[in-house]
Amino acid sequence: MRYRFFYSIIISCLLFFGSNSYSADLENGKELFKFCTLCHGKVGQGVIGGDFPKIGGLPEYYLAAQIDEFVAENRFNPAMVTIGRLDSMTDKEKADLAAYIASIDIQKQAPTLTIPTFTGNAKKGKKLYKGDCKTCHGKKAEGRVKKKAPPTAWQYSEYLSRQIDFFKAKDRIHDNDPEDETFDDYSKEEIIDILTFISTLDD
Ligand code: HEC
Ligand code: HEC
Structure with missing residues (x-):
């Protein structure tokens, strides 16, 4: 009897912690x-x-x-x-x-907050974005849970630009992949074009 009692307590605990049944406070x-x-x-x-x-x-x-x-x-x-x-x-x-x-x-x-549009070529940026970023970050840069990729549409362009510099320098790891080469072949100008396109998506 006693064993069964302890056994059921353990099972209950496993169910409780394993099921994420508590909701965030x-x-x-x-x-x-x-x-x-x-x-x-x-x-x-x-x-x-x-x-x-x-x-x-x-x-x-x-x-x-x-x-x-x-x-x-x-x-x-x-x-x-x-x-x-x-x-x-x-x-x-x-x-x-x-x-x-x-x-x-x-x-x-913060209804009045908008992202100032970056200064590159949005049309060129859109083409690059569609080819290389869309699969993970989403069509409207809304992010994709499945890829663990964040939304970038409403983020400040200067911040995103800084992160890309970090990714290039391997001071931050992109896509959880230390071997990631996403940004290696892009010129500074092309990155600005991509970020310009993203900065038009924030509404
Ligand atoms: C294979 C999937 C994948 C592709 C393709 C991809 N990304 Fe990402 N990206 C991610 C993930 C996942 C993260 C989250 C960072 C991490 O891994 O910690 C991320 C993070 C970022 C961030 C940082 C955002 C923040 O809020 O700090 C930027 C900027 C970014 N990506 C830009 C791009 C651009 C521009 C492209 C296309 C040239 C691109 N990514 C292509 C998966 C991807
Ligand atoms: C002293 C100033 C400071 C404080 C306090 C602070 N942050 Fe930050 N946080 C920053 C800076 C600066 C960055 C950008 C870092 C970079 O460029 O990599 C950042 C970046 C972040 C990011 C990354 C955003 C992205 O898109 O990738 C998250 C998430 C974050 N902070 C969460 C928090 C949380 C949660 C707290 C409170 C517990 C907090 N921060 C407190 C300065 C601060």
Whole structure:
């Protein structure tokens, strides 16, 4: 009898933790988000010019993965990890935080915010984007869960440009593939054309 009792407790625990049956605590996530607003803005709108990226409304899968990347220093920004207190948060807290940030409706919270259009050739950029980026980032740069690729349509062009420089220098890994060569053959001008096309997609 006793064994059966313990056995059923263990099974219940496995079911509970294995099924993701707890839902994220958005109130707790909102509370923790206060550590992020100093740099990312009150609703995660970032700063025009892209020194601080927009994060409000990014998908949960991407936020959670990137938070881990920063804590592990695969993406290097110690000030964010310390001031944002990410280094002392539990996994549950980080999950609550990612769920809250993902739940922010940025269009509603910051309706006047638009991405200034970048200055390259959008037509050329569209062609390159369709050939090389669309499969993962989506037709309208809305991101694709299946590819774990983030939306880029409403992100500041300067921020995206900086990330591409990091990818090229292997200071950040693109598509979780250390051998990734996506950007190797593009000139600076072509990258600007692609980013110009992306910056026309934010409505
Ligand atoms: C001290 C300023 C600062 C604070 C505080 C801060 N961040 Fe950041 N964050 C940055 C900067 C700067 C970047 C861009 C880094 C880069 O260029 O790689 C960034 C990038 C990010 C990104 C990547 C966005 C993307 O599209 O890939 C995420 C996600 C993020 N921050 C989440 C958070 C969260 C969550 C918090 C609060 C716990 C937080 N940040 C607090 C400065 C900060
Ligand atoms: C095979 C899939 C794939 C293709 C093709 C692809 N990407 Fe990505 N991209 C990703 C993934 C996955 C990420 C998330 C980064 C990571 O792996 O941590 C990403 C991240 C990015 C980021 C960083 C966004 C942010 O918010 O920080 C930029 C910028 C980007 N990609 C641009 C491009 C461009 C431009 C192209 C086409 C020239 C392209 N990607 C093609 C999968 C892809």
